[in-house]
Amino acid sequence: MSDYVAVLFANDAFYLAFTxxxxxxxxxxxxxxxxxxxxHPGWELLSGRDQVLESWEAILTSGHSPSVTCHEASATVLGxxxxxxxxxxxxx
Numbered sequence: 001m002s003d004y005v006a007v008l009f010a011n012d013a014f015y016l017a018f019t020x021x022x023x024x025x026x027x028x029x030x031x032x033x034x035x036x037x038x039x040h041p042g043w044e045l046l047s048g049r050d051q052v053l054e055s056w057e058a059i060l061t062s063g064h065s066p067s068v069t070c071h072e073a074s075a076t077v078l079g080x081x082x083x084x085x086x087x088x089x090x091x092x
Contacts, residue, residue: 003077008075010029011073011075014026015069018065018068019068021060021061023060027053027056030049030056031049034049034050035048036049037052038055066090067091068088068089068091069088069089070086071087072086
């Protein structure tokens, strides 16, 4: 599997974990390294894997997490770094 395809696969896994509100799957999607960061809409910067995953558990188990669909995902791979740009559609 090419790096490009692997990045898009990881992006799909993220949105599947999000829409199915699967805390364990979300844990699997995030890097195992402690230096991850995340900013949710309207939140402050979250630093560290524990803090990021605690936030996702709170969101996914709250009963108020939005349904989000990803469209037209495009991956860029730059050596050991990659990112995905996409359109998100919120339902509700």
